[in-house]
Amino acid sequence: MSIRKKDYLKDFQGINGLEFQSLLITINNIYSSRQKIKNGEPDWYGVLHLINKPATLEEICANYYKLHAKVEEGRNNVAGAEGALKILLEALCMLTQTFWTKCPGCKFRFHYSNARTNKELVCINCGNLFVAVPITCDNYPTHFTMCQDVVLALSASSSNPKGEASDDQSEINMMLIDKARTEILK
Known part of the structure; x- marks a missing residue:
């Protein structure tokens, strides 16, 4: 000790x-x-x-x-x-291999796979387009909730050995993650 x-x-x-x-x-x-x-x-x-x-x-x-x-x-x-x-x-x-980002318009925070870094995304809160830039550790939310859909989406995206998800799989993962975040906010 x-x-x-x-x-x-x-x-x-x-x-x-x-x-x-x-x-x-x-x-x-x-x-x-x-x-x-x-x-x-x-x-x-x-x-x-x-x-x-x-x-x-x-x-x-x-x-x-x-x-x-x-x-x-x-x-x-x-x-x-x-x-x-x-x-x-x-x-x-x-x-x-994930990161936090936020919509510059409404300041809503998101948790995404690194495959989404510097990609243009649609905010599920306000509907605006934004570029998913990782925020620093000082700006992380102090509490993070990940439901089963997010775990499944991350598992699917990390199962590809080259780290490249197909466009169809990326869209499915994105939809699962968005659905999970929407459920968390209710």
Whole structure:
């Protein structure tokens, strides 16, 4: 156990019991894994506590949701929780090869496969055309919900070994993702 973890346990022992201590250790592990550099990249697998490399999309999403739910509980009470949520989202985007973008007209945010980077898209909120440019990590939403349709669409787009989806498959994926986002907003 690192000194930092011992300090967390010592400082907060008895405040909210083991759940609070576990939350602090989880947040610490997220930050520590983000700082570990492997092959010039942060340890994204470590951030999401993934053991198997490469992990399946389902494993990545399951670990993301599990960690996100745990850290979200302490979001307003624990220093560093907000930053840990952003790191988790960054890890999810890196491992699923996706990015966040937003419509410049209505500021509605979207989550897309990297195949859509710098492509002209139609905003499902206001109907305007916009170019899907990735936004920085500082501008990521702090909460991300991915329903089953989005997981299926990402799986389909990542199943092509060359990373090139056919136009028909891209349109189907796009429709599934748009449908899923519409359901989330209701």
